[in-house]
Amino acid sequence: MAKVNPLSAGELSWKCDTSVFSFATTEEIPSLQEIIGQERALKSIDFGLGIQNHNYNIFVLGESGTGKNTTVREIVEKKARLEPVPDDWCYVFNFNDPDSPKALNLPPGRGSELAIDMDELIEALRRDIPKVFESKDYEKHRDELLEGQQERTRALFFRLEQRAIEKGFLLKKSVSGLSVVPAKGGKALSQEEFDALPHEKKSSIEQELAILQDKLSDAIRDARNIEKETKERINSLDREVVQYVVNPHINDLLDKYKEFKGVIEFLYKIKENILDNIEDFRPKEEVPLALGGLKIQRPEPSFERYRVNLIINNKDAEGAPVVCESNPTYYNLFGRTEYRVQFGAATTDFTMIKGGSVHKANGGYLIVNALDILRNIFVYDSLKRMIKNKEVRIEDVWEQYRLVSSSTLKPEPIPVNIKLVILGDPFIYYLLYNLDNEYRKLFKVKADFDNALPNDENNVQKYAYFVATRCREENLLPFDRTGVGRVVEFGCRLAGDRNKLSAKFNDIKTLVVESSYWASAAGASTVGAEHVEKAEEERTYRNSKIEEKIREYITNDTIMVATEGSVTGQVNGIAVLDPGDYAFGKPSRITVRTYMGDSGVVNIEREVKMSGRIHNKALMILTSFLGERYAQDFPLTLSASITFEQLYEEIEGDSATCSETYALLSSLSGLPIDQGIAVTGSMNQRGEVQPIGGVNQKIEGFFEVCKAKGLTGRQGVIIPKRNVRHLMLKKEVIEAVNAGKFAVYPIETVDQGFEVLSGVPMGEKDETGRYPEGTANYLVANRLLKLARCLKEFGKAEKKRPEEQKKERAQEVRKGS
Numbered sequence: 091m092a093k094v095n096p097l098s099a100g101e102l103s104w105k106c107d108t109s110v111f112s113f114a115t116t117e118e119i120p121s122l123q124e125i126i127g128q129e130r131a132l133k134s135i136d137f138g139l140g141i142q143n144h145n146y147n148i149f150v151l152g153e154s155g156t157g158k159n160t161t162v163r164e165i166v167e168k169k170a171r172l173e174p175v176p177d178d179w180c181y182v183f184n185f186n187d188p189d190s191p192k193a194l195n196l197p198p199g200r201g202s203e204l205a206i207d208m209d210e211l212i213e214a215l216r217r218d219i220p221k222v223f224e225s226k227d228y229e230k231h232r233d234e235l236l237e238g239q240q241e242r243t244r245a246l247f248f249r250l251e252q253r254a255i256e257k258g259f260l261l262k263k264s265v266s267g268l269s270v271v272p273a274k275g276g277k278a279l280s281q282e283e284f285d286a287l288p289h290e291k292k293s294s295i296e297q298e299l300a301i302l303q304d305k306l307s308d309a310i311r312d313a314r315n316i317e318k319e320t321k322e323r324i325n326s327l328d329r330e331v332v333q334y335v336v337n338p339h340i341n342d343l344l345d346k347y348k349e350f351k352g353v354i355e356f357l358y359k360i361k362e363n364i365l366d367n368i369e370d371f372r373p374k375e376e377v378p379l380a381l382g383g384l385k386i387q388r389p390e391p392s393f394e395r396y397r398v399n400l401i402i403n404n405k406d407a408e409g410a411p412v413v414c415e416s417n418p419t420y421y422n423l424f425g426r427t428e429y430r431v432q433f434g435a436a437t438t439d440f441t442m443i444k445g446g447s448v449h450k451a452n453g454g455y456l457i458v459n460a461l462d463i464l465r466n467i468f469v470y471d472s473l474k475r476m477i478k479n480k481e482v483r484i485e486d487v488w489e490q491y492r493l494v495s496s497s498t499l500k501p502e503p504i505p506v507n508i509k510l511v512i513l514g515d516p517f518i519y520y521l522l523y524n525l526d527n528e529y530r531k532l533f534k535v536k537a538d539f540d541n542a543l544p545n546d547e548n549n550v551q552k553y554a555y556f557v558a559t560r561c562r563e564e565n566l567l568p569f570d571r572t573g574v575g576r577v578v579e580f581g582c583r584l585a586g587d588r589n590k591l592s593a594k595f596n597d598i599k600t601l602v603v604e605s606s607y608w609a610s611a612a613g614a615s616t617v618g619a620e621h622v623e624k625a626e627e628e629r630t631y632r633n634s635k636i637e638e639k640i641r642e643y644i645t646n647d648t649i650m651v652a653t654e655g656s657v658t659g660q661v662n663g664i665a666v667l668d669p670g671d672y673a674f675g676k677p678s679r680i681t682v683r684t685y686m687g688d689s690g691v692v693n694i695e696r697e698v699k700m701s702g703r704i705h706n707k708a709l710m711i712l713t714s715f716l717g718e719r720y721a722q723d724f725p726l727t728l729s730a731s732i733t734f735e736q737l738y739e740e741i742e743g744d745s746a747t748c749s750e751t752y753a754l755l756s757s758l759s760g761l762p763i764d765q766g767i768a769v770t771g772s773m774n775q776r777g778e779v780q781p782i783g784g785v786n787q788k789i790e791g792f793f794e795v796c797k798a799k800g801l802t803g804r805q806g807v808i809i810p811k812r813n814v815r816h817l818m819l820k821k822e823v824i825e826a827v828n829a830g831k832f833a834v835y836p837i838e839t840v841d842q843g844f845e846v847l848s849g850v851p852m853g854e855k856d857e858t859g860r861y862p863e864g865t866a867n868y869l870v871a872n873r874l875l876k877l878a879r880c881l882k883e884f885g886k887a888e889k890k891r892p893e894e895q896k897k898e899r900a901q902e903v904r905k906g907s
Contacts, residue, residue: 094842096806096833102819104588106575110547115568115616116558125161126552127543127593135162138535139169139455139509144477145532147510149460151519152539155596159513161539166412166455166511173410176453179402180205181440181501183395185359191399191440193502194352199405204353205398207346211339212393215364218335219371228331232324239320243313250302250309257298261306268310270302328368336364360396367391394441401425401445402452410454415447418458420468423447424476425484427499443501448482452506460514460522473510477532482506542590545582549591553578553598560599566606572619577601580626583786583818601625623821633672637791640667640676645798649736651677652765653799659683659757661847662768663734663749664792664807665741666784673784675791677768679735680746682753686877686884687729691716691754694733695741702742711744712751714775715840720871723859727878730754744772745782748808752844759869761848766805767835768792769843771813777840781812786819793823793832801826806833808843 113119125132131150138148152158178201181191196204222228247268251261260273271278272295284292340361347353364371370391404411415423425446429436447456463469468487476482481503489498512533519536522529543549554574561568569577580601584592592598604625609617612624643649651662659682664675693709695701709732717726732750734741748771756763770788772780782788789807796805814836826832837843841852844866853865861868 094835094837094846096835097814097817097827099824099828101814102817102824102827102834104545104579104582104818106550106578106582108571108575110550111554111571111574113554113571115570116554116561116574117568119555119558121559121562122552122555124552125157125164126549126556126595128156128161128539131158131537131539132161132165134535134537135165138511138537139166141535144480144507146535147477147533148512148535148537149519149533150511150513150537150539151516153515153541153594155594156539156541157593157595158537158539162457162511162513162537163412163414166457170412170454171409173454175404175407175409176411176507177402178202178400178404179445179449179452179504181399181401181443182356183397183440184502185363185395189499191443191499191501192352192356193504194350194356194398195504196350196353198407200347200350201398201400202403202405204347205400207343208396208398211343211360212396214339215335215371216393219332219368220373222331222335223328223372228327231327235320235323235327239316242316246309246312246316250305253305254302257302258295259299259302268306270299270306272299325368329365332365332368332371336361363395394439397441399441399443401443402449411451412455412457413447413451414457416459416462418447418462418469419466420472420487421446423458423469424472424482425449427484427486427501438499440499440501443484443499445484446482448476448506448508449504451508452482452504453508455509455511457511457513460512460518463512464518474528474532476506476508477510478528479503480505480507539593541593542585542587543593545585545587545589545591550578553581553591556595556598557602560602561606564603564606566603567609567615567617569602569605569617573605573617573622576619576622577605579818580622586783586786586816586818588815588818601629604629630672634674636667636669637672637674637676637794641795641798644677644795651679651795653796653805654802655765656762657765658760658762659753660765661749661753661756661763662765662792663746664768664770664788665743665746666787666791673787675784675788677792677795678737680732680749680753681735682730682732682750682757684728684730684754684757684873684877686880688727688881689729690726691728691730691732694731695737700737700740702740704744705742705746708744708747708772709750711773711775712747712754715751715773715777716754718775719777719867720874724875724878726874727881728758728874730757743782744780745770745784747771747773748779748840748843751840752847755844755866755870756848758873759848759850759866760873761850761866761869763847764804764849766796766802767808767833767847768806769808769847771808771810771837771843773840779810779812779837779839779843781810781816785809785813785816789817789819789834790823793826796832797826801831803831805831806835808835808837808846811836811838 131152135148135150138146150158150162175198177195177197178199179193179195180201181193184190184192194201194204247261254261254270255273258273259270260278262269262271262278272284273279274283284295287295340357343357344354347357370393423446425448426444427438428442428444429438430442431437463473472487483503484501486498510533516538522533557569557574557577560566577598578591581592581598582588582590584594584597601622605617605622608624608628609621612621614621640649644651652660653662661680662677663680664677666673667676668674691709691713693701693706696706696709720726732754734746749769751773752763752769755761768788770782770785772782774780789809792805792807796802817834823832827834835843835846837846845852848866850864850866853861853867855861855867861871
């Protein structure tokens with residue numbers, strides 16, 4: 091087996107070749123005019139925006155910080171600028187059904203014109219119609235009609251009165267009205283006088299009285315008809331004179347908006363309503379109140395029904411609208427009907443209807459965040475309903491949940507043509523895709539943003555353009571070649587692969603901004619590599635309190651991790667802790683104890699339910715590896731316990747498989763393990779070492795512990811060879827490796843790692859199927875064979891013991907007899 095050599099300092103990181111840059115500072119290069127990478131996602135977005143089908147809405151997924159929000163907005167806005175401006179939308183009063191305002195659409199800018207025209211119409215009518223009623227001609231015609239009524243009424247009652255006098259009666263006025271009473275000498279008879287009359291006379295008077303009373307009723311009826319006729323003639327006069335004012339204004343508007351059927355119908359309805367409500371336009375009369383003789387005007391009539399509620403005004407728009415709703419509550423998206431409180435009662439009308447983001451985006455694009463629409467009640471289902479029905483309704487969604495329903499407006503729905511773009515995490519995308527059948531029909535375009543790009547010269551140059559763009563937009567100091575090169579290296583480490591660059595440009599931007607700050611603090615005119623490194627160091631210092639506390643516990647031996655000496659059945663594993671803002675490596679002591687039994691390999695964490703499924707699977711792989719290698723000629727019978735010492739939280743993952751294997755092999759073979767070398771790596775059943783995540787943080791975490799406890803030159807970390815391409819270690823570790831104070835060992839098989847830890851060769855089977863004496867495999871196989879034999883002999887002894895006891899009891903019985 092080939093000996094494992096530690097990696098050289100040059101293999102521990104990738105350095106950006108700054109000679110590829112043709113500039114001295116980023117001031118000399120243009121800003122970035124394109125998206126870096128993401129060809130797959132960009133093609134998907136172009137397809138989704140280009141296809142004209144309401145079911146082809148777009149879900150843009152990707153990790154946070156990959157620039158998907160900015161990219162999507164830029165692409166959508168660029169396309170929208172080339173598209174036509176959608177119509178204006180407004181609500182007007184529905185004279186047939188006041189609770190259902192009508193929706194009108196007009197070309198861009200015409201909606202605001204109509205609203206202004208209607209306001210001017212109302213002002214003109216309120217100004218001109220009262221003047222007509224105050225004119226002398228109108229008063230003359232009205233007075234003539236009233237005088238004619240009075241004359242006819244007087245003549246009617248005069249004739250009746252003359253006839254009554256001829257018959258010996260008088261017309262008497264009282265509080266209850268006119269009545270006919272008998273008279274004598276021009277005076278009305280009293281009741282006593284009437285009773286004193288002879289019976290025949292009284293009967294004659296009563297007959298005549300009945301006839302005259304009927305005549306009086308007929309006269310009163312005729313007087314009322316005359317009054318009604320006069321009122322109708324006055325109303326006709328009012329309508330005639332009002333039309334002289336209304337017709338010119340309405341006709342002008344009818345001619346101006348003759349192309350729009352809905353507006354024409356609305357104007358005719360307004361004209362009819364004005365003529366039916368002329369009293370609203372008459373001059374106001376003062377009415378005295380009983381409170382101290384104060385005088386107030388009668389309540390002001392409302393003319394709101396003639397106004398236009400413009401909810402969408404695209405007068406100044408250029409191209410189709412692009413709306414990014416950052417707070418997609420139901421009412422923010424779909425609009426609302428507001429209320430005003432008067433005298434303790436809530437009232438509303440069509441002028442208080444407010445449009446939402448859906449109305450603003452109608453004819454264009456609406457961009458929302460997936461998590462936000464799922465957090466807000468009613469929103470997700472309402473968006474799907476809008477897409478399916480191709481219309482948007484303004485509703486009170488809480489109405490169905492109230493104990494007592496209240497009257498409210500139900501505006502006419504507005505047809506919509508919207509391309510919906512949702513931004514979210516992959517988890518939400520696949521959750522909706524698998525659980526919601528409607529989602530698959532309505533969001534057929536998936537734009538998947540990658541978190542990394544190829545590390546080639548083209549993308550390195552684009553990184554430089556990105557830095558230049560950020561410097562101009564944020565008013566930062568320019569970066570020189572070394573500064574840009576260090577930013578590129580940071581992007582490479584962030585990607586976790588030397589052949590990749592990170593697409594999390596939000597993190598790159600943060601580094602650029604902070605590097606400029608530290609360059610300014612140092613009085614530099616440009617940002618160099620040292621300032622970028624300073625920014626990284628300061629950022630690490632701000633976030634590494636937890637790491638330092640844990641390292642302090644290890645240093646003072648509160649958490650027991652040895653970095654020197656050799657111990658049997660004990661090895662240092664490394665885990666990655668990531669509270670969220672900062673990830674770091676934490677060494678942990680793994681111990682194994684083996685003894686006779688048939689329990690197999692027992693994971694203590696699993697027994698107490700402190701391990702996850704992946705970790706449990708890894709332990710079963712370890713057991714399979716052990717059985718395949720050593721139990722071909724005898725059964726694998728042992729009891730072994732594996733545990734992470736001083737572990738007080740759940741453990742998950744398979745990166746400790748190699749560590750656990752080495753501790754188990756050490757315990758079985760009796761070979762001590764060098765405690766100065768930590769181990770990370772997964773393995774399969776064939777003993778091949780598999781790559782793991784967080785390799786840089788793990789190496790640096792153990793290095794910091796070794797540095798705190800004292801570097802001896804014999805310390806290091808064993809990693810999978812397949813992880814070498816992921817190494818982007820910090821300068822301090824590379825310098826220690828270069829000075830021979832620390833080492834990184836890449837291994838391909840489990841055997842290679844154990845040889846590094848124990849210093850003893852593993853050994854391979856010879857022709858007879860046996861391992862060479864003195865090798866690690868030989869020691870392990872012998873120990874397992876011994877355990878198997880001992881357990882077998884012990885089992886036989888256990889079986890014999892009851893039989894021997896029976897013989898002894900039989901002998902005692904014979905002696906007694």
